[in-house]
Each structure stands twice: as structure tokens, then as C-alpha cells.
Amino acid sequence: MHKKNNFIKIFFFISFFLFLSAPLGHSVSENNDGSLSKSIMEIAIELKCLECEGQNVYESNSNFSQSIKAYIRKELTRGTDSRDIINDLHQKYGDEILMTPPVQTNTYVLWMLPFFLLSLGFFIFFYKLKK
Amino acid sequence: MIALTGNLLLSFALLSSIATLIFAKIPAINAHKKYKFACLFGIFQFLFILFSYFLLTYGFVVSDFSLVTVWQNSEIQKPLIYKITGVWGNHEGSMLLWLLILSICLFFIIKYDGKIPKRVQLNTIAIQTSIIFAFLLFILFTSNPFALQLPIPIDGVGLNTLLQDPGLIIHPPLLYIGYVGYSVLFSYSVAIMLENKLTDNWARWIEKWAYISWTALTLGICIGSWWAYYELGWGGWWFWDPVENASLLPWITGTALIHSLLNYKSTGQHRDWTLLLSILTFSFSLIGTFLVRSGILTSVHSFASDPQRGLWILIILSFFIFFSLFIFLRNLQKESEKKDFVFLRRGTFILINNYLLMVSVVVIFFGMMYPLLLEAITGDRITVGPKYFNIVIAPLVILIAILMPIGPNLSWKDNWTQFAVKRLMISFVITIFLIIAMQLVIYENADAFHLLLISLAVWIFIASIVDLLPRNLSEFRIEFSGLKRKNLPITGSRITHMAFGIMLFGIIYASAYSENKDLKMNLGDKIQIDKFELQYDGFGTHIGENYDDLQINFSLIKDDKKIANMTPAKRFFRKSGDITTEASIQKYYFDHMYITVGEVQEQFIYASVSYKPFVRFIWLGGFLMAFGVLFKTLFRSKIFGTTNA
Numbered sequence: 001m002h003k004k005n006n007f008i009k010i011f012f013f014i015s016f017f018l019f020l021s022a023p024l025g026h027s028v029s030e031n032n033d034g035s036l037s038k039s040i041m042e043i044a045i046e047l048k049c050l051e052c053e054g055q056n057v058y059e060s061n062s063n064f065s066q067s068i069k070a071y072i073r074k075e076l077t078r079g080t081d082s083r084d085i086i087n088d089l090h091q092k093y094g095d096e097i098l099m100t101p102p103v104q105t106n107t108y109v110l111w112m113l114p115f116f117l118l119s120l121g122f123f124i125f126f127y128k129l130k131k
Numbered sequence: 132m133i134a135l136t137g138n139l140l141l142s143f144a145l146l147s148s149i150a151t152l153i154f155a156k157i158p159a160i161n162a163h164k165k166y167k168f169a170c171l172f173g174i175f176q177f178l179f180i181l182f183s184y185f186l187l188t189y190g191f192v193v194s195d196f197s198l199v200t201v202w203q204n205s206e207i208q209k210p211l212i213y214k215i216t217g218v219w220g221n222h223e224g225s226m227l228l229w230l231l232i233l234s235i236c237l238f239f240i241i242k243y244d245g246k247i248p249k250r251v252q253l254n255t256i257a258i259q260t261s262i263i264f265a266f267l268l269f270i271l272f273t274s275n276p277f278a279l280q281l282p283i284p285i286d287g288v289g290l291n292t293l294l295q296d297p298g299l300i301i302h303p304p305l306l307y308i309g310y311v312g313y314s315v316l317f318s319y320s321v322a323i324m325l326e327n328k329l330t331d332n333w334a335r336w337i338e339k340w341a342y343i344s345w346t347a348l349t350l351g352i353c354i355g356s357w358w359a360y361y362e363l364g365w366g367g368w369w370f371w372d373p374v375e376n377a378s379l380l381p382w383i384t385g386t387a388l389i390h391s392l393l394n395y396k397s398t399g400q401h402r403d404w405t406l407l408l409s410i411l412t413f414s415f416s417l418i419g420t421f422l423v424r425s426g427i428l429t430s431v432h433s434f435a436s437d438p439q440r441g442l443w444i445l446i447i448l449s450f451f452i453f454f455s456l457f458i459f460l461r462n463l464q465k466e467s468e469k470k471d472f473v474f475l476r477r478g479t480f481i482l483i484n485n486y487l488l489m490v491s492v493v494v495i496f497f498g499m500m501y502p503l504l505l506e507a508i509t510g511d512r513i514t515v516g517p518k519y520f521n522i523v524i525a526p527l528v529i530l531i532a533i534l535m536p537i538g539p540n541l542s543w544k545d546n547w548t549q550f551a552v553k554r555l556m557i558s559f560v561i562t563i564f565l566i567i568a569m570q571l572v573i574y575e576n577a578d579a580f581h582l583l584l585i586s587l588a589v590w591i592f593i594a595s596i597v598d599l600l601p602r603n604l605s606e607f608r609i610e611f612s613g614l615k616r617k618n619l620p621i622t623g624s625r626i627t628h629m630a631f632g633i634m635l636f637g638i639i640y641a642s643a644y645s646e647n648k649d650l651k652m653n654l655g656d657k658i659q660i661d662k663f664e665l666q667y668d669g670f671g672t673h674i675g676e677n678y679d680d681l682q683i684n685f686s687l688i689k690d691d692k693k694i695a696n697m698t699p700a701k702r703f704f705r706k707s708g709d710i711t712t713e714a715s716i717q718k719y720y721f722d723h724m725y726i727t728v729g730e731v732q733e734q735f736i737y738a739s740v741s742y743k744p745f746v747r748f749i750w751l752g753g754f755l756m757a758f759g760v761l762f763k764t765l766f767r768s769k770i771f772g773t774t775n776a
Binding site: 040041046048054056059094095096097098099100101106107109110113114115117118121125128129131 | 363367370372373472474483486487490493494497498501505509511512513514515516517518519523526527530647649
């Protein structure tokens, strides 16, 4: 039992340090030269190129992607929020354009399954352990 | 001429496979003769397929455009190495390579697995042959690489330009060795299931196949990922693309299989589950092939897809899956030995490992198929992209990473020992101090989630190394004087676990702390990225064998000193007129500076620049993982057999 106590002590000691050290890092400074383009990438990577096979708008050079990228650039320069830009495009082109499926009625199964399976595992595990 | 000979060779191979099946299953003649003839015709299959493969390669090398496949995928100007490897750069040729590896496996089963009981071996040969038979039919009827066309065109269409790359030389063969290697495990497993009274420890026979296939598949995936990283041009290394997923699924089940085999070998438990896993692994190889070649799932790996081929593969895969599952269910052994479920035991951890890995398989497969299912049922179209997979896989990886170092420290039979506790504690403390030190030295804007993930990667790495340390001083001496034979396979496993830690570290670090910039640069412009400066110096040209490069010159500067020239390029292929983007990658210790160029104008260029810290750990870890298992494979054999006193 002596060992176990030590274990707990050391665990808390270390966790304490872990929390202390978390904010130690300095934040990376943003250069203004690339900031606009960077958010184009961040938005374009979330959108699927509807003309291509399995590529997102950012990596593709199709007409569709070019026009979407131009649209994003235009909207960003006008100061539109990136979330609004995505919402507008979602409205226009439907769910398919979003690389990540939204959580809604027809995707509940998709989003829930992994967590269901994981909890099932936990349940079986503790049930067996108890027995 | 080549077309005719090729068709003949494939037909002979088909006849030989029929002969093998007949001899293996015919009851009339005596056992010895049966075995002899089945083996003989098995080797004939191998030879015929080998010759037909060489013939197709010859067709590519001499640019015989009377072959449709050669005409569509080659050209006279193409460099020789890509003529040879271009054989597998297309659907027909790659299926022939697939077939060739199937038959090489058959050859190895016949020639080198002689210690296995003859009945089991004969059944294995028969099952392997039936797989070869099915694929021979598939190739002859839907994807004949020796299809003839007249009149003969003067020049070929040319290889898909993205494929003219060193990646093509090595990536597909390795991947196929992995996929097809699992066919051997499949054949053995079905043969073992057929023998109900088998008491031998069969895990010993088949484990080397599990290791070799896994090694090849791991290397294949790594090289594929590296290829995509520098060729597709924006510095991603994993896209959750259907074709990548198709290779990841057998990789995960293959990993589960290796662990389950270890468990069976040591405790004799979970025989059925282990056999089922090896069936599943090959089934996923087939399913992957089906999904990709049929065009059901679209991907950047654009094979000329054809629904008819899809139908064929669907028939083949349903046959083998249902056949094996039928035999599996008929021969289920009711494991009567009492299984007391004790938490802190190695076997239990392997079960948890298997559960988590299988959940990831189900989740990835479901994510791949969900858009298809949804569209078929409701007509709604959605996209399931990389972010979904990252979100759902992350908790699984975290759990695996927490438990991964604990399992190997536990014993198969006894309970938790003081010793294991001590080791894990040491690893834990070292990990924590390393993380704190890292935080102090490398100033990064770490958020708690990424810090946790990085700590886990370090935890795996450290615990695997600590686990390799000998238990006491006398053992230490033995280990380093005579390389204690017993410990070598364990060393292999720990290297692999350690390498997984390295890979995980690279993945997390590079995704969390990469810096990307899309820029418009004028001549002489300098930009700051992380601790570097990058200067645009103008452009030049370079003439290649069948392409011309427009090279854009950059200088990479650190502390006012130029440390490298970087020359990303636009590559124009003369024949097809295609343009590809060639990234320029400069390594800096374990980091990469990655540049690709978009539009190039007289006055300015659009460039995309990324700084990716520790990104090289991803492939370093991957290759080391493969090395560890290869090491284990080599030293599990009889090399050190009786010589070590």
C-alpha cells in the first residue's frame, strides 16, 4: 500500500507541473503579409470542389475552385466574416460542398456511431471486470 | 506477336490452376501423388504468370503499341525506368502485378513451408490457387493487358503525368505485396479451420506472413504518403482519400492480427477471433480493390474505372468472403477453457487493443460508405472529409496511446508485478520532465489538447525504451555480450512501438505548429516565416527527358546567412501538354520548408510557403515501425537456433 500512496503523490505533483507549464509557450506572432491569403486557405480547405474527384477547393485548380477562391477573396476584402462566407456557399450549393458534414438529422448516425461503439466498449469492459 | 504469346501464357496459367485444384481435391489417387502434382502445377502457374509479366514489361520497353495497354499508358520518349515501372501504372498492368504476387506467394507456400502438415499445406495451396484462378478469369475477361489493336499507332498516349515519379517505382509493388501477402494468411486460416482437430500451434506457421505483409503494407503506405506530400503540391501527407482508407483498413486489421497472433501463441486463447481477423484483413484488401477499381468511390487515384470490372470483383470478393465465413461458422470451436478476465494482464490489453482497432476500422469504413448509403436511401448528397475522420479517430488514438506502453510491461500469466509498476513510473516521470523541458526550450503556443497528445507520443517513446532496459546488471551483461536470443524479437516489438510514438509526435507537431503562407512576391522580395527568411530570386529553365521545367529560385536565409537554394518548378510535359507543380522541400533537422508555386508572371509570382516542424518524424516513424517488425521477423526464425549455448 505504501507504493500506491507514493504513486498518487507523484501523479499529483506531476500534474501540477503539467498545468503550470501549459501556458509557458510564447504565442507566434502574425505577419500581416500573409494573413489574408491564409484565411482563404482556411476557408477553401473546408469546401469540396464539386467538379473534381475527392479534392477540396484549395488544392484543386478547376474552374469551379478558381471561381470559389476568387469569391472568397472578394468577400474577405469586403470584410465578410469567414463563417458567413461558408454559410453563404452552403446555402447556395447544399451540404455536399462542406468537407465536414454538418450535424443534422441525416448525419446523426454518422456522428454518433463512433462514440456509441466506444461507450459500448467501456460498458462491456467494466461489466466483465466486475464479474 | 506479344499479344498472342501473352494471351497464351495466361491461358496456360489458367489451365495449370485448374489442374492444381483438381489434383488437390481429387480423391482417387494416393496422397503423396496428389501433393506432388498439385505442387508441380502450382509452380507452373507461377512460371506462366511470371513469363507473361516479363512479356508485358518487354512490350512496354520496346513500345509495342499493338498492345492497347502499352499504347494508352506509354510513349516512345518516356524514360526507360518509367517504361518498366509504367507496367503497374495502369489498371491492367497493376492487376497483372497483383496476380504475379499472388502466384509468388503460392510459390513460397509450396517451396518454403514444408514443415507444415501436408494436409493443411495442400488445402492452403488449393485455396490460394482458387484466388489466383478467380483473378486470372477477371484479367482475361475484363482487363486483358494483352488486348490487341490494329492498325498499330505510331506513338502512345503517354503515362499519366502525375505518375512519372520515383514514387511509382516502389510504392505500388510494396503496397501490393502487403495486400496480397494477406491472401496467404487467408488461405492458411481457411485451411486451418478445415482441420478441426488441429492441435499444433499454428500461430507459429503463419506469423511470419503476418509480419512480412504488415511490413510491406506499412512501407507502401508511408511511401505513398511521402509521394502525395511532395507531388500533390500543398504539403498534406494524409488526405483520408478513399484509396488511402482502402489501404489503411487492412493495415489496422493486420495490426490487430499481429497482436492477436501473439496472444494465441502465448495463451492459446481466442483462436476463432484470430482466424476471423486474418480473413477480415484479406477481405478488406479485396473490398478496397473493388471500391477503387469499380469507380464507386471517386478519388485522386483515378484508375480508368469501369462498372463491369466492379461487378466482377464484387462477385469474386463476395464468393471468398461468404465461403470463408461459412467455413468459419461451421468450424467455430467452443472455447471451453475458463477465461477469467483479469485486468492487468497482457492478454486483456491485447483484447482492448483489438477492440479499439476494430472500432477504428468500423468507423473509417462507415465514414467512407455513409455518403453512398445516404444518397441511395434519401437522395441527400453530403461529403465526409478529413476533419470528420480526424475528430472521430482522435479519441481512439488517445486511448490506444495511453494503454500502448502498459500492455507490453504486463505478464501473460501472473498479475501486475512490482517491477512493471516501477518501470511505468520511471517512464511517466521521464515523460513529464521531457515535456516540461520541451515547453521551456521550444517556445510554441501550445494549447492543452495538443500538449496532451504530444505528451502521449513522448510517453510511448520513453516507455518503449525503458522497457528495453535489462532487469538487472547481470542480465545487462548477457544481453550486450551475446545478444540474448530470446530478447531480440521483443526488441523488434519495442522498436515498432517506439516508432509509433515518433510518428505520432510528428503528426501532431506538424499539424499543430505548421505555418502556412500564400503570397504574392515580386523579384527580390523577402518574407519572414518562423525563424527563416525567404527571398525570391527570379526564374530559370531546365530541360528534362520528356518535360521542361520552369524553375523558380528562392534563397532560404537564417540569421542573415543563406542556408539553401530552393527551386520549386512548373513542369510542362511536351507530349500531353500537362502541367504539374513540383514542390521544393528543404530539410532543416527534422523540419521542412515547403514551397510550391502557383501563377508565374514576369513581375511577380504566387507562392505557397509552409514551415513544418518535425514533419520528418512522420516518415521516420513509419519506416522505423516497418523496420522493427522486419527485425522481429528475422530473429524469430531459426538463425540463432541451436548455436547459442
